[in-house]
Amino acid sequence: MTAPTVSVIIAAYNSMPYLTRCVSSAVEQSIGRENLEVIVVDDGSTDGTAAELERLSSLHPGLLQVVRQVNSGGPSAPRNVGLDRARGRFVFFLDADDYLGPEALERMVRAAEQNGTDIVLGRMVGVGGRGAPTSMFRRSQPRTDVFSSRVYWTLNPMKLFRRDLLERHGLRFPTDLTIGEDQLFVGAAYLKASGISVVADYDCLFWVLRDDGANITRRTSSSEVRMRFLPRVVDMVLENTSPGPGRDHLAHRHLTVDVWELLADQWVFEPRGIQQKMLAQLSEAVEPLWHEGMNERLSAMARLRLHLIRHRMLDELLKVVEFEKEISRSKAATPVVVDEGRAYAHYPYLRDPARAIPDSCYDVTAQLGTRHHVTRAELSEAVLHLAGHAYLHRVETRSVTTELILRERDTAVEYRLPVTHTATPGLGAEADEGRFTYDLAGFEAAVDITTAADGGPLGDGLWDLYLSVGAQGISKEVRIGAKRAEGVSARPSTYLVDVDGVLRSLTLYATKPYGNFTLDLGERKHKVLPRLSLDGIGWAAGAPTELEITGRCALDGYPDGALKVVLDDDRGGTVSFVTRQAADGRFVVRVPVRELAVGVWGGELRIGSWALPLPQVPRSLPPAKWRRRALPWYAEPVRDAGDRFALLVARAGLVRGLAGPGT
Structure with a gap:
């Protein structure tokens, strides 16, 4: 049997009614059924999930595989079971609450194959009020890594992975964690990947907030359980990176996002003894990642938080967390104190002599x-x-x-x-x-x-x-x-x-x-000549010996008298005539041909050093005739002048050779 291109792995637990849309979005992908297998692992559901999977399996025989098992207590085990069964070159982990855009897998596989990358992130869209990560999706990136992009700021597993990457490194979700397990799996995969692609020009994954709030990532509220994953994630970073800007880039994410989520969630409601225990664990966990050289990367509030954690100042930390929640709710900007060219946010304990917290924890000048x-x-x-x-x-x-x-x-x-x-x-x-x-x-x-x-x-x-x-x-x-x-x-x-x-x-x-x-x-981007145009040459109405030239100048301004028509003859003579401006940039030039010397005249529209050749005099233009000192004169187009302006001025009876053959 030919192996599919993509194995979609869905861990499902009490996922109705979201499961139907989730599975349907997977089996109906534009990449084609022949390139797909969909593996759903029912992790001991007690609602209608099992019955719905049986119905869907009958609709998609050979495409949809259903595995049932006793509830494992978290998403790791069902995802691992699906991964062990997968045969595709790529795997995509999809939560049963969420769903895919119709072309998601086709676009992500194309990105991986064209760029030789091991992981592909597809743009995520929040549904039902769920916030989706955005910073890594500002533009598509054919090939990047965790150190030169924002991809590390999304550590959920809803991504396309080259299965060979996962098998070569034996990557599986840790089953002893019920929260944060995805960070250990995805973080390790990022660090071992040969390139990461980002598809930001298509809505690949729709991330749904369930009406009952029972998304997998929201089930666990115990702060002690939530605390278990962070030291292990820190160890993963330390083991896979060297000290320097790369490690600091990854540490920034954990020292801000993860620390805040740990503090702001259940921890503030725990008994004081548990708060003290967790604060000690948190202090030990962040110590290897935070150093003074990172402070420019961190916000003042993050610096203040970390200082209080490091020094295990429990009461102060509780107050700062409540203060931060309040300004987040009110969206109010915090006042600042300006002193000797620096600005300090008026957060709790600013310059409190009893706490002696450094000013650097409050410095928001750069922010x-x-x-x-x-x-x-x-x-x-x-x-x-x-x-x-x-x-x-x-x-x-x-x-x-x-x-x-x-x-x-x-x-x-x-x-x-x-x-x-x-x-x-x-x-x-x-x-x-x-x-x-x-x-x-x-x-x-x-x-x-x-x-x-x-x-x-x-x-x-x-x-x-x-x-x-x-x-x-x-x-x-x-x-x-x-x-x-x-x-x-x-x-x-x-x-x-x-x-x-x-x-x-x-x-x-x-x-x-x-x-x-x-x-x-100096015309680096905006050229002058395209703003000049000529659209008409003919004898002026009521003035049969005045050649009228019309056009348009789209310049917004220029010195008076600068725009002119300049004529030169074949004997070295030159005359110029200033344009008369009309509305909307239109202009007209009158050339009294009876004042021109005998000869063949060429010409151009000129302004400063810019020149636009005058177009051909219409061959249908009749000669202009006049008398000078009782002798007959005329002006007419030169018939074989091509597309250039050429006007013959001569006295009747003179040798026509003045204008060359054919005149």
């Missing part, structure tokens, strides 16, 4: 957010006008030092320019329940590109716009433009400006997809 809003961003010839407001979240706008930064994208050359600080009374009253005010957060700036480079003109390049937002000795940079008033246009606006007698192209535009503002100086 402060910047908030900005642009109310004006426009060019007026060579001057960029900006206005809006910007502030550091939770830091009052005293001793404000905000500056505008122009930074060239490729070279990182930058110029810092002053802004005018303006009053913003009442700003902040509608956010954070009004507990912070920012009365001097406004800014205005007028940047002349002819003097912005320390008194000289800016060079060509893409100049991204930043604010260095500063107050009370703290400053942080932010790109500006993504947050702007409705009337502030994101449409590129291009001007030709006079810099030391030379016209230069200047475009203000908003980048995609984020909408931040950039100045394009």
Whole structure:
């Protein structure tokens, strides 16, 4: 019998009515039944699970295998039984509450085979209010690992595994754990895998919150039971990694997510004796992972938690956990204390002399957010006008030092320019329940590109716009433009400006997809010539000896008289004619041909150093005729000029050879 491509393994315990949708989503996968086997292990269910599995088995003979066993008390044993029976090149573990997107397995297998990877994560979607992990699914990743991505932040087993990986390393779920068993299995598989793929452009797994809240991961409430897995996970990390940034990356997950879940769950309700016992165990467990060099990776709250755990400060830890729960419920931002250019969160026991907790446990300077809003961003010839407001979240706008930064994208050359600080009374009253005010957060700036480079003109390049937002000795940079008033246009606006007698192209535009503002100086992304077009040549109405040339200029501005038609003849003569602007960028040029010297004239539309050749004079255009000093003259198209502009001006009776053969 040919081995299937994928074995789907479902551990089921009292899984009705969710089981029906789960199994149906597996057997109906687009990868095809011939490439599938579905193994459901009923772990001693007492509801209608057994009967439903019998019904489903009769509907899908040869595809659905059902195994029944006495209840094992957790998901490990049924998953292991399924894994022992699996024959597929790949296995996918699916909880009986959840279900797959129709193309999930096909897409994940393709990712594994194309990239030679051992594990594939498919994007997860929460259903019924269940929160699904998101940080690792921001983009698809053909090939990555646990040290250079966020995949380690999801340690549930609902992933595609190459079965050979699991068999070579003898990986099975530990049956002595009823919670956290998946972390030991998946963590070890991650660390031994030859590459991991992430499919983020398709909803592969739907993660369901049961109406009765009885998901497998939620059954166990005893904090002592929950505590058992963490020391073993720590040992797994220590055994499979060396000290350094890689280990710290994995430790970050356990020191934040797992520690918080252990503290915030049943532990706070346990008798004091159990709390003390668990705190001692937790202190011993985290000690090998946490060192001072990791502090920049950790939030201030995580640092405070770990400090209290390390020093086994039970009462303080209980208060901090309750404080954190409260701010999570209220979604309220914690006030900060600013001192000598650093910001410290007003968490419990800040600078309490009786506890002597280091300031570093409260330092949120790196975590402060910047908030900005642009109310004006426009060019007026060579001057960029900006206005809006910007502030550091939770830091009052005293001793404000905000500056505008122009930074060239490729070279990182930058110029810092002053802004005018303006009053913003009442700003902040509608956010954070009004507990912070920012009365001097406004800014205005007028940047002349002819003097912005320390008194000289800016060079060509893409100049991204930043604010260095500063107050009370703290400053942080932010790109500006993504947050702007409705009337502030994101449409590129291009001007030709006079810099030391030379016209230069200047475009203000908003980048995609984020909408931040950039100045394009020198046509790096926005070309001038495509904004010029010519659409008509003919004799002017009521003026039969004036050649009328029409077109459109989509530039937003340029010096008066800069846009012109320039004609040159075959004898070295040159004349120019300035355009007359009309509405919507339209322009017209009148060329009085009776003033042209005898000869064949070519021409172009010119503005500064940019030139657009004039199109061919229509061959159907009749000659223009006039008299000069009583002698007959005429102007007509040159018939064999191809697609170039060529106009013959001559006196009637002169040798037609002036225009070459065929005229």
